[in-house]
Amino acid sequence: MEKGTIYEGLVRRGVSRRDFLKFCATTAAVLGLSSSYVPKIAEAMEKKEKPVVVWLHFQDCTGCSESVLRATKPTIGQIVLDVVSLEYHETIMAAAGHQAEKSLHDAIKKYKGKYLVVVEGAIPTKDGGLYCCIGGRAAVDILKEVAKDAAAIIAIGTCATYGGIPAAKPNPTGAVGVRDIIKDKPVINLPGCPLNVENFTATVVYFLTFGKLPKTDNLGRPLFAHGILIHDNCERRGHFDTGEFAKSWGDKGHRLGWCLYELGCKGPFAYHNCPTIRWNDGTSWPVMAGHPCVACSEPKFWDANAPFYAGLQNKDSFFAKASKIGLGAMAVAGLTKKENKE
Amino acid sequence: MARLVIDPVTRIEGHLRCEAVVADGKVKDAYSSCTMWRGIEVIMKGRDPREAWVFVQRLCGVCTTVHAIASIRAVEDALKIKVPRNADLIRNLIMANQCVQDHVIHFYHLHALDWVDVVSALKADPAKTSELAKTISPWPNNSTTYFKAVQDKLKAFVERGQLGIFSNGYWGHPAYNLPPEANLMAVAHYLEALDWQKEVIKMMAMLGAKNPHPQTFLVGGMAIPIDPESQNAINAGTIAALNKYADMAIEFVEKVYIPDLLAVASFYKDWAKYGGNVNFLACGEYPEANGKMWLPAGIIKNKNLKEIYPVDHKKIQEYITRSYYKYSKGENAGLHPWDGETTPNYTGPKPPYEYLNVDGKYSWGKAPRYEDLPMEVGPLARVLVAYASGHKEVKEAVDMVMKKLGVGPEALFSTLGRTAARGIIALVTAYKTKDFINELAANIKKGDYTIANTEKWDPKTWPAEAKGMGWHDAPRGALSHYIVIKNKKIENYQMVVPSTWNLSPRDNKGVRGPVEEALVNTPVADSKQPLELLRTIHSFDPCMACGMHIVEVKEE
Ligand code: SF4
Ligand code: SF4
Numbered sequence: 001m002e003k004g005t006i007y008e009g010l011v012r013r014g015v016s017r018r019d020f021l022k023f024c025a026t027t028a029a030v031l032g033l034s035s036s037y038v039p040k041i042a043e044a045m046e047k048k049e050k051p052v053v054v055w056l057h058f059q060d061c062t063g064c065s066e067s068v069l070r071a072t073k074p075t076i077g078q079i080v081l082d083v084v085s086l087e088y089h090e091t092i093m094a095a096a097g098h099q100a101e102k103s104l105h106d107a108i109k110k111y112k113g114k115y116l117v118v119v120e121g122a123i124p125t126k127d128g129g130l131y132c133c134i135g136g137r138a139a140v141d142i143l144k145e146v147a148k149d150a151a152a153i154i155a156i157g158t159c160a161t162y163g164g165i166p167a168a169k170p171n172p173t174g175a176v177g178v179r180d181i182i183k184d185k186p187v188i189n190l191p192g193c194p195l196n197v198e199n200f201t202a203t204v205v206y207f208l209t210f211g212k213l214p215k216t217d218n219l220g221r222p223l224f225a226h227g228i229l230i231h232d233n234c235e236r237r238g239h240f241d242t243g244e245f246a247k248s249w250g251d252k253g254h255r256l257g258w259c260l261y262e263l264g265c266k267g268p269f270a271y272h273n274c275p276t277i278r279w280n281d282g283t284s285w286p287v288m289a290g291h292p293c294v295a296c297s298e299p300k301f302w303d304a305n306a307p308f309y310a311g312l313q314n315k316d317s318f319f320a321k322a323s324k325i326g327l328g329a330m331a332v333a334g335l336t337k338k339e340n341k342e
Numbered sequence: 343m344a345r346l347v348i349d350p351v352t353r354i355e356g357h358l359r360c361e362a363v364v365a366d367g368k369v370k371d372a373y374s375s376c377t378m379w380r381g382i383e384v385i386m387k388g389r390d391p392r393e394a395w396v397f398v399q400r401l402c403g404v405c406t407t408v409h410a411i412a413s414i415r416a417v418e419d420a421l422k423i424k425v426p427r428n429a430d431l432i433r434n435l436i437m438a439n440q441c442v443q444d445h446v447i448h449f450y451h452l453h454a455l456d457w458v459d460v461v462s463a464l465k466a467d468p469a470k471t472s473e474l475a476k477t478i479s480p481w482p483n484n485s486t487t488y489f490k491a492v493q494d495k496l497k498a499f500v501e502r503g504q505l506g507i508f509s510n511g512y513w514g515h516p517a518y519n520l521p522p523e524a525n526l527m528a529v530a531h532y533l534e535a536l537d538w539q540k541e542v543i544k545m546m547a548m549l550g551a552k553n554p555h556p557q558t559f560l561v562g563g564m565a566i567p568i569d570p571e572s573q574n575a576i577n578a579g580t581i582a583a584l585n586k587y588a589d590m591a592i593e594f595v596e597k598v599y600i601p602d603l604l605a606v607a608s609f610y611k612d613w614a615k616y617g618g619n620v621n622f623l624a625c626g627e628y629p630e631a632n633g634k635m636w637l638p639a640g641i642i643k644n645k646n647l648k649e650i651y652p653v654d655h656k657k658i659q660e661y662i663t664r665s666y667y668k669y670s671k672g673e674n675a676g677l678h679p680w681d682g683e684t685t686p687n688y689t690g691p692k693p694p695y696e697y698l699n700v701d702g703k704y705s706w707g708k709a710p711r712y713e714d715l716p717m718e719v720g721p722l723a724r725v726l727v728a729y730a731s732g733h734k735e736v737k738e739a740v741d742m743v744m745k746k747l748g749v750g751p752e753a754l755f756s757t758l759g760r761t762a763a764r765g766i767i768a769l770v771t772a773y774k775t776k777d778f779i780n781e782l783a784a785n786i787k788k789g790d791y792t793i794a795n796t797e798k799w800d801p802k803t804w805p806a807e808a809k810g811m812g813w814h815d816a817p818r819g820a821l822s823h824y825i826v827i828k829n830k831k832i833e834n835y836q837m838v839v840p841s842t843w844n845l846s847p848r849d850n851k852g853v854r855g856p857v858e859e860a861l862v863n864t865p866v867a868d869s870k871q872p873l874e875l876l877r878t879i880h881s882f883d884p885c886m887a888c889g890m891h892i893v894e895v896k897e898e
Contacts, residue, residue, distance in 0.1 A: 063403020172381030257574025279552035289551035
């Protein structure tokens with residue numbers, strides 16, 4: 001069957017050539033690619049068929065889908081109508097019950113070997129996986145079946161990537177992430193609680209442009225989004241280096257945008273691009289709004305980084321010592337720079 | 343007799359299964375089942391109460407914020423913390439923004455396709471569509487050219503043969519009543535609402551750092567500072583932006599949502615006969631400066647609008663007779679959330695299965711009861727309680743909607759009434775948002791920059807033991823969180839959420855939950871295409887990830 005290209009779709013929806021190129025440029029920027037890649041991205045979007053996407057919800061809160069609904073470049077309307085062909089997505093599809101099941105089975109048969117699977121939510125494995133059933137079947141069985149003929153899998157949010165909140169201690173349902181179950185397919189991890197839609201779009205466009213998934217670190221996360229510590233890109237870093245810390249909610253330092261380290265900020269432990277892309281079309285991000293980062297992009301952050309409000313200065317860590325001796329000098333010497341490598 | 347199964351029920355949050363018995367073109371009996379469990383309450387045990395909100399907010403990413411609010415209120419109640427007015431105002435703004443945005447998304451993206459036939463829109467005459475649209479609203483996108491363009495896009499989409507999210511809908515079903523023109527108008531607004539929702543929610547993103555899952559809540563107040571002299575705090579620029587988003591909300595609800603709701607409803611007036619309930623609970627919301635709630639709390643029993651009872655959380659009990667749990671006091675015991683227990687006890691069929699064993703336990707949701715009665719919660723409960731209490735804004739809005747539809751208030755007790763009530767709440771809340779912004783601006787002008795009460799921030803100031811509960815009348819209805827704190831740690835955490843009330847299975851006496859009850863007698867034209875059931879189920883706006891986590895943890 002003939003399928004439209006993404007560009008045609010966007011034009012049909014009234015997107016101008018100028019806006020289209022802008023979208024390609026923004027995506028290149030999120031991906032950390034130089035502007036010389038913009039024509040290549042544009043070409044792929046103009047020539048390549050829309051990828052078919054099957055979206056599975058397991059032990060999730062739908063926060064990641066909601067995050068995708070907030071997409072601005074392109075908008076969600078454009079994504080679901082033009083950028084991808086979304087064949088199955090429980091939250092927005094028209095069909096229900098048997099008809100919905102039919103959509104799923106039609107898609108994986110018809111686009112065998114070509115479709116992308118997006119997984120949102122963890123997969124319970126305890127007691128045969130009965131803690132999450134859809135259409136009378138356990139999530140773990142559905143995942144295996146749908147993954148079998150997929151081209152690649154995108155695990156979104158910290159639940160689908162590392163088990164997330166259902167896997168927090170004591171993990172009552174034996175929840176795990178996709179990579180714990182699917183071993184023979186390319187699976188990319190886009191963690192975050194929820195995932196930031198810009199990283200999702202960029203991943204899909206990368207796949208379309210280069211025919212493969214972007215480079216990842218040892219946790220399966222794309223380096224373009226998870227290569228640098230929050231702390232190293234944070235707009236408050238200057239205050240950290242000069243030892244200016246907010247000490248209490250609403251105090252002078254808090255109002256003036258000083259470092260949130262002593263209020264519990266986990267930015268020094270989180271590899272995520274929030275400070276550069278922010279959230280909701282660049283509106284804000286936690287540290288910008290005055291609340292510490294909780295490191296939601298890190299596996300097991302629910303246990304490893306809690307209590308969230310405990311300042312790291314109380315912990316016996318490198319940063320604790322650093323904050324005592326005054327970090328300015330150390331930062332200058334490059335001692336606090338941590339890089340995330342493949 | 344036919345046994346009908348809808349699983350998954352789509353266009354909701356989470357995993358819901360519905361089984362119904364159909365005979366002579368009508369639903370004879372119905373069972374609603376939650377099919378997923380994460381055990382978040384079990385996970386809460388032993389954690390720092392100040393961060394409970396970060397965890398429980400993840401109960402649901404659609405009604406994001408609501409569990410965070412109920413959680414901080416529960417902890418503040420336990421530790422007897424009074425939050426500064428500015429914090430209440432910022433919270434009010436976040437809640438109101440969430441409420442309006444959520445109701446619009448529900449109407450267009452989760453509910454509309456039960457009433458609107460997308461394929462029929464292809465047959466519409468764009469000129470007539472424009473005429474129709476102009477008679478109901480002064481919205482600028484009302485021209486023939488505009489509707490023609492939408493229709494062309496839709497055509498091109500259909501011609502490609504890839505219907506994507508619209509594939510396998512019940513298109514052409516005999517229960518679809520709208521003329522093609524009304525269908526086209528609604529489809530156009532379905533797409534417009536998709537673009538609108540991501541913009542209007544920036545109010546929450548500004549105050550909450552991000553959406554979904556905002557991250558500026560705080561036990562004792564808010565973590566977002568106020569300082570008109572700083573670029574890193576709520577300042578004059580923030581107030582201007584808040585006003586912009588508030589106006590955007592009002593305009594869309596006034597000129598698109600309400601007119602569409604009335605236009606669609608006028609073709610489906612027979613749905614004022616189906617899907618009703620008799621008992622309602624609203625817990626009140628939006629604290630005002632005088633300490634009262636702007637929308638009142640109250641209980642309605644047996645449809646009697648003449649008598650509104652006060653709400654007392656101590657009268658709530660949860661049953662597990664038909665739920666996958668066991669109680670130490672036996673199968674038929676009812677427990678108040680503070681004394682509840684959570685021991686999973688799955689007795690259902692082993693997956694893959696075809697049918698649930700509906701004669702035994704069949705859901706991960708418990709059955710909450712108020713004075714042993716099932717209660718409907720949500721926009722309809724909120725509207726009925728406010729209307730019966732003589733709430734000015736709600737009364738005016740209800741009267742306007744009833745007059746335009748040519749029906750009396752008794753029509754509210756139905757699927758149609760529930761869907762209309764959601765629009766009414768969205769409208770009055772959108773207006774009210776402006777008051778909250780003005781009050782916040784006035785406080786800043788007076789030099790009041792307080793955002794948090796930090797007296798009890800340090801756990802050393804806490805008593806050895808404390809108990810608290812927090813209400814929040816969330817978009818989907820009354821929500822309550824219960825906490826027991828012991829030695830600075832969470833001893834016990836429990837939530838009774840809107841979908842647990844509405845999607846409740848049968849209780850110890852075999853009494854159906856509100857959705858199950860509402861489904862009885864629904865007409866079914868074609869049991870292979872149970873469109874009519876979806877209308878009633880969706881009118882409750884189920885949110886299942888929440889519904890399933892009603893689990894109690896107790897130190898053994
Ligand atoms: S990762 Fe977070 S936002 Fe996404 S589904 Fe899980 S809890 Fe929700
Ligand atoms: S500790 Fe947090 S607020 Fe401070 S500089 Fe690092 S990331 Fe920014």
